[in-house]
Amino acid sequence: MPPTFSLPASRTEVVLEEIRRGILNQEFEPGQPLVEAELAQRLGVSKTPVREALKVLSNSGLVTFSPYKGASVSVVDAELARSVYDVRTVLEPEAVRRAVERRDPALFEDAAEALKEASAAIADKDHAALSLLNRRFHRALYQGCGNPLMVSILDDLRDRAALISVIGWEANPSWRKEWTEHKAVLAAARKGDADGAAELLRKHVGGFLDRVLKTLDG
Structure with a gap:
């Protein structure tokens, strides 16, 4: 070789x-x-x-x-946040459900690694590192869905989602809650619970949007 x-x-x-x-x-x-x-x-x-x-x-x-x-x-406003998270809420849980159904544990190794690295970023309150790890975690879950177009659409939202996350955390530092939810999603994925992982992710994404909108609309 x-x-x-x-x-x-x-x-x-x-x-x-x-x-x-x-x-x-x-x-x-x-x-x-x-x-x-x-x-x-x-x-x-x-x-x-x-x-x-x-x-x-x-x-x-x-x-x-x-x-x-x-x-x-770019400036984040409520319209941008709603637009980005509307697409994510519809598309990303389905992509994760399909990835879990493929029953390949190796698909989620990078998600687990991102969870480990997030501990240090949380301790340091490093919002940029957390945002990058957040996008890495989410991509590690959906990239194995088997639909390259679905992956491409979600990839195109990653920077916007990261910027929205930073704005949200600045007003409401809820990153510990988000990463606790990440652990639950990953645990369901590793067990092969496709519908459970998808539903947990949908609630996770929707819950963060609700918190961000309270800041942007308030």
């Missing part, structure tokens, strides 16, 4: 992750302009990878482009 090699991340990928983490850490606040030249100087790169990273983040929902003002951090 020929040796395998891990290719280094491209400069754009590195810049992309730095800006994403900065947004989720709220180093860049909602509505704050993201100036290419300033970001390039801050990250020690040319403007080209910054421009490419901002385009990707615009497509994923973390960045908004205005014809006159350029790029800025």
Whole structure:
């Protein structure tokens, strides 16, 4: 068997992750302009990878482009939260149900690992790390559903969901509750309880939306 090699991340990928983490850490606040030249100087790169990273983040929902003002951090409002979580509430539990029905315990190994890593992030109150682990956990549950289009649709919501999570936790630090619910979902999945895992996930996603909307509507 020929040796395998891990290719280094491209400069754009590195810049992309730095800006994403900065947004989720709220180093860049909602509505704050993201100036290419300033970001390039801050990250020690040319403007080209910054421009490419901002385009990707615009497509994923973390960045908004205005014809006159350029790029800025997206602002979360109640309409956005409802739109994102409406899709998730309908689609994600079904994807998880199908993944559990495949009876492959290996599908959920990464979800279990994300749960372990979350303990340190909770202790540190690292919202960015928790948001990234949260999306990793959820994807680990639904990625084995057997429907690539379903996975792609849910993947496209991940950055928006992460930003909504950060905004929600800022006003109501309920991450311990969410991760307790994660454990219950994973336990049902590992037992092969497809309908139970799906229902627990539906309540988990819907419950968080209710808490976020109380903040955004209030």
